[in-house]
Amino acid sequence: MMQENRNFILAIVLTMGILLGYDYFYTKPRQEAAEKARQEQLAAQKEADGKSAQAGAAVDAGSIPALEQPIVKQVPVARDNVLANAPRLPIRSDRVHGSISLRGGRIDDLTLADYRVEADKDAPEVVLLSPSETAQGYFAEFGWAGIENAPRNNAVWQADKDELVAGSEVTLTWANGEGLLFVRTIALDENYMFTITQEVRNTSAQPVTLAPYGRVVRHGRPEDKALYILHEGPIWVMDEGKEEFSYDEIAEEPRQEQSHDGGWLGITDKYWLVALIPDQKGLFTGGLKRYLSGGSEKFQADYIREAVTLQPGQSVKVTNRLFAGAKKVGLLENYRDKLDIKLFNYAIDWGWFDFLTKPIFYGLDYLYGLTGNFGVAILLFTVVIRLILFPIANKQFISMSKMKKLTPKLKALKEKYGDDRMRLQQETMALYKKEQVNPLASCLPIFIQIPVFFALYKTLYVTIDMRHAPFFGWIKDLSAPDPLLVTNLFGLIPWDPPGFLAIGVLPILMGVTMWLQQKLNPQVGDPVQQKIFMFMPIMFTFILAQFAVGLVIYWTWNNILSIIQQWIIMRRVEEELPENATS
Incomplete structure (x- = not known):
């Protein structure tokens, strides 16, 4: 189990390292080399x-x-x-x-x-x-x-x-x-x-x-x-x-x-x-x-x-x-x-996912025609996506709720068979089977939403209909990052923060909803993995702060809907599975 946790943590670290380091270590050097070669060629041409x-x-x-x-x-x-x-x-x-x-x-x-x-x-x-x-x-x-x-x-x-x-x-x-x-x-x-x-x-x-x-x-x-x-x-x-x-x-x-x-x-x-x-x-x-x-x-x-x-x-x-x-x-x-x-x-x-980006645009455009506001269209679109994925998400949250109730049992098994890794895996799978819990069920909706998230990002980024499209309040352009920055006290400090420190209000709200959602999930047993998960809302806050605010609105609203759905399901599972049902 410890080895699996280490592999999981390593996968997260490597993935984020690739995402954050791609531009700095690959794209930027290529651009600088191309610019240098171009300047040399221009100098030669001048002669x-x-x-x-x-x-x-x-x-x-x-x-x-x-x-x-x-x-x-x-x-x-x-x-x-x-x-x-x-x-x-x-x-x-x-x-x-x-x-x-x-x-x-x-x-x-x-x-x-x-x-x-x-x-x-x-x-x-x-x-x-x-x-x-x-x-x-x-x-x-x-x-x-x-x-x-x-x-x-x-x-x-x-x-x-x-x-x-x-x-x-x-x-x-x-x-x-x-x-x-x-x-x-x-x-x-x-x-x-x-x-x-x-x-x-x-x-x-x-x-x-x-x-x-x-x-x-x-x-x-x-x-x-x-x-x-x-x-x-x-x-x-x-x-x-x-x-x-x-x-x-x-x-x-x-x-x-x-x-x-x-x-x-x-x-x-x-x-x-x-x-x-x-x-x-x-x-x-x-x-x-x-x-x-x-x-x-x-x-x-x-x-x-x-x-x-x-x-x-x-x-x-x-x-x-x-x-x-x-x-x-x-x-x-x-x-x-x-x-x-x-x-x-x-x-x-439209990109490689044009089979997703084009329908997403048509859906948003239709909802915009009904509401007259692309921000509201994104909120309604998120609800539609949640409804489409409701059966899968329902299974996910039921499984996660059962997993949370099984946490004491899993901890007891780890204490009892911690030295016998093979036996621990056998007993753990037997417990899952007995309680009809699928630990992988919580991963499927995430994998499904990744292409949807990327396709929505692509749609917001490339279609001119989102350019300078206002929402409410301070949001005047859904295709640009949140302009109301916490890091300069909403403009009170005469300072223009660099990109990675330009953190707006909505990205912070997104991070908070992500943290609340994690609190509803079953707690992992490994302390190091717990710290990784606790750090992820902060990391995603910094990452999404640079994205189009329309995308942050989608992610935040999606988190809120997930929290509501998960809370309702957890209450229902608690009523159906009292504490003595798992003993």
Whole structure:
């Protein structure tokens, strides 16, 4: 028995060591090594900028034109200054604000009207796209490859309207002076989907061969480090399905693949997506790559379609789409079905447990529709989970209550047969059988709830519906940790505690309920194991303090319901099994 206790304690210690040490000893060193290698590569690139510029200028016929490769390092310009110093076509929509640059025809200015940087309603809007000259350049561009005299970044387009209004379209035109007229029609729906129709009219005396392309370019990498449970970075859906790539993977090896059966590609963040969606019925070649330009990184997701030859007097027209906005579940699913975009709803990283995370989201979303509060929806959802697991939990608590009443008997057996381990195990199992107690019954609900807990955590973490969703009182964002910290006396002390000391009120309440629940459980015989169990509520308080407060609400409320259920069952068992029944 002592050996089993030692193994149990060792398992707990090793498990927590792995969970707490993974980020410090594995993830953090990898990130630091990758950052060091990246800085060394950037330094080497700076020395060879002249050669890189010369090499980058060469463009093969039919390939996507290379981005500008400046010899000197670019100095980022303030976003407002860039927007003020270029001809622009304003975008008017209830969902997005921004403009299209008429110089180059790029979609490079977009903020999300429904989402703020912070929970405060007066906080600035989330900036999604920014011009190339800014420090966080992020833009979408469409054009034609294979000919020298196609419109490039400095071409100034003429618009037929003064603004692009949601639900309508605007037409841009540019003539190359050699008999080719380029026409680009841009439409925006009521949400985040742009439809770009490109047309070329050949009025020259010579045939021309050219291929339409589109690309999304991002300067640098996101400043915030995502958890390992979430993918942020390049992503595509090709013939083989969805694939996700880290920025490091693309830096080491560019990707290129053809798709014959639809698909899309782009760059995804936790809540936002910028994705190119070529015509789903045509062949295209998708690419993911990184450039070193002006001493900084540029990541690019692009596609190019099959080249066409235009005879004099002919024209060609192609239609593609650009999604630039928030990854709302219902919206992505609607685009998937309406526009037949393959796996578009999987732009949200549902994870390995998508068979749990998706139903959990739908359940929470339904309850939110009834209550208007995601926090209340989590409380009701917890009740539903308890009801589903009620038969199993009932057996668990009955078994635990019987085990608690058997504690004196087990202690007596240990004193009597402590030197004979084999006999002690035999007598203990005989007692369990006689009293119809299954010691493993208490473990099953825990194992069942672990994937439910993780799936709920994943749902709260990746779905934008929980972002800045308020509960009551001081809880303004269910997707963020509890902001009311006990460790700085609720803000009275002008001190911002480090992560592991940022302990909020709700995590402490969770720890208290966990401790109360342990008091109702049968006490283990080994003193060391008792101390381990007593320490666990404190340990989980520190761990869950860093998690989304919505998850802490779930765990705390689940503990309270468990305590109530266990107390009722214990009273019933005491009535059914008086003390002399076990003697």
